[in-house]
Amino acid sequence: xxxxGGDVPPGRRVRKRRWPKILAxxxxxxxxxxxxxxxxxxSRLNRESVLTDYAGRPADTPGTxxxxxxxxxxxxxxxxxxxxxxxxxxxxxxxxxxxxxxxxDGGTTLVSLPRDSYLPIPGRGSxxxxxxxxxxxxxxxxxxxxxxxxxxxxxxxxxxFGGFVGVVDAIGGVDICVKSRMKDPKAGIDLQPxxxxxxxxxxxxxxxxxxxxxxxxxxxxxxxxxxGALMKKATSPGVFLNPFRGVPLAMxxxxxxxxxxxxxxxxxxxxxxxxxxxxxxxxxxTSVPLGASGSSRAAGSYLTWHPTRSKQLFSALKEDxxxxxxxxxx
Numbered sequence: 530x531x532x533x534g535g536d537v538p539p540g541r542r543v544r545k546r547r548w549p550k551i552l553a554x555x556x557x558x559x560x561x562x563x564x565x566x567x568x569x570x571x572s573r574l575n576r577e578s579v580l581t582d583y584a585g586r587p588a589d590t591p592g593t594x595x596x597x598x599x600x601x602x603x604x605x606x607x608x609x610x611x612x613x614x615x616x617x618x619x620x621x622x623x624x625x626x627x628x629x630x631x632x633x634d635g636g637t638t639l640v641s642l643p644r645d646s647y648l649p650i651p652g653r654g655s656x657x658x659x660x661x662x663x664x665x666x667x668x669x670x671x672x673x674x675x676x677x678x679x680x681x682x683x684x685x686x687x688x689x690f691g692g693f694v695g696v697v698d699a700i701g702g703v704d705i706c707v708k709s710r711m712k713d714p715k716a717g718i719d720l721q722p723x724x725x726x727x728x729x730x731x732x733x734x735x736x737x738x739x740x741x742x743x744x745x746x747x748x749x750x751x752x753x754x755x756x757g758a759l760m761k762k763a764t765s766p767g768v769f770l771n772p773f774r775g776v777p778l779a780m781x782x783x784x785x786x787x788x789x790x791x792x793x794x795x796x797x798x799x800x801x802x803x804x805x806x807x808x809x810x811x812x813x814x815t816s817v818p819l820g821a822s823g824s825s826r827a828a829g830s831y832l833t834w835h836p837t838r839s840k841q842l843f844s845a846l847k848e849d850x851x852x853x854x855x856x857x858x859x
Contacts, residue, residue, distance in 0.1 A: 571794040573783040579667045579685045580789045586672075587681040591849035592633025594680055595800055596671055598662070598687040599626030599736070599752075624662045624687075625745075626736065626752050629674065632803040635849040637812030639756075639804065640842070641749045646817065647831035648677045656828045667787070677834075678843040684796055685789045692785020694729030696759070699777035700768045702726040703758040705735060713740040749816055750859075757808030764805045815857045818842060 627642040644659040650673050653664050661673040671682050688696070697703055706724040711734075713719075718734030720727075727735060736755050741747040768774040786797065806812055818838035824830045838856045845852045 570783045575787045576790050578790050587679050590847050594682050595630040595684045596682045597628045598624050600624045600689045631846045633849040635851050637803050637807045639807045639814045641816040645832045647833050680847050687787040695781040697729035697732045699781045700762050702728050713738040753814050760805040760808050813852050818858050
């Protein structure tokens with residue numbers, strides 16, 4: 530007779546005692562899979578020595594600062610995709626999309642940095658911001674941004690055309706509302722007005738095209754609109770909790786992102802959630818307040834930053850304070 534009363538066959542007591550062991554084994558297996566999966570995905574990230582010290586580099590500041598870059602690298606695209614997406618066959622990588630993401634106690638702010646911003650580039654005189662990337666890659670771009678904003682960049686993330694398309698297609702496209710017809714053979718798109726789900730190739734054209742009245746400034750607006758839609762979709766239960774969407778997303782993202790040597794998957798995850806929050810209204814999206822326009826023989830047509838309002842914006846981010854409403858540019 531057992532301690533609970535009644536006769537219980539000996540075998541039955543043994544089976545009851547196996548459940549804790551089975552449960553413990555399952556927990557261990559799950560932990561091994563999760564931890565192993567994390568380190569495997571982390572190992573797939575492409576790393577470069579981007580964030581290096583130099584004389585005069587801004588000191589560390591409260592909060593976290595990312596420089597998020599979209600490059601025109603064609604790596605990963607087939608010949609047919611290059612033709613379909615009208616990307617051309619240029620070698621190397623340049624950038625037309627640069628955003629500064631800040632999050633901390635003062636809130637989350639996503640700042641678009643226009644590629645035509647006319648700034649001093651260390652060792653190269655003054656030129657457009659995207660020229661810094663062309664001259665010296667991400668390392669010189671980061672240094673140029675740090676010197677112009679007096680903000681220390683803590684993390685770096687870059688994705689090329691091929692990775693961009695792969696990430697969007699992995700989650701089943703992104704939902705975008707197109708205000709008016711967008712037809713641009715140079716970007717490989719012909720979109721009708723209305724809300725629709727864009728494929729990776731269509732989304733790439735959507736953020737690349739300059740065929741509108743304000744050219745690069747309109748493109749900046751579309752880039753922010755796209756990133757908001759991407760973060761909303763990527764972190765939704767239908768993707769995040771769905772292995773048929775979540776796993777391809779993780780595989781595409783980790784193999785196509787270029788990050789700094791000291792960046793890891795956990796850092797990208799935090800960036801992703803911060804982007805999701807700011808795109809959902811829990812933060813500020815803005816562009817650098819602009820001043821005058823001009824042109825030079827070396828740079829062509831360019832834009833300058835407003836000397837007072839841009840300084841107010843970057844001072845608030847540097848001090849991890851809320852951004853003043855009067856410097857927010859939509």
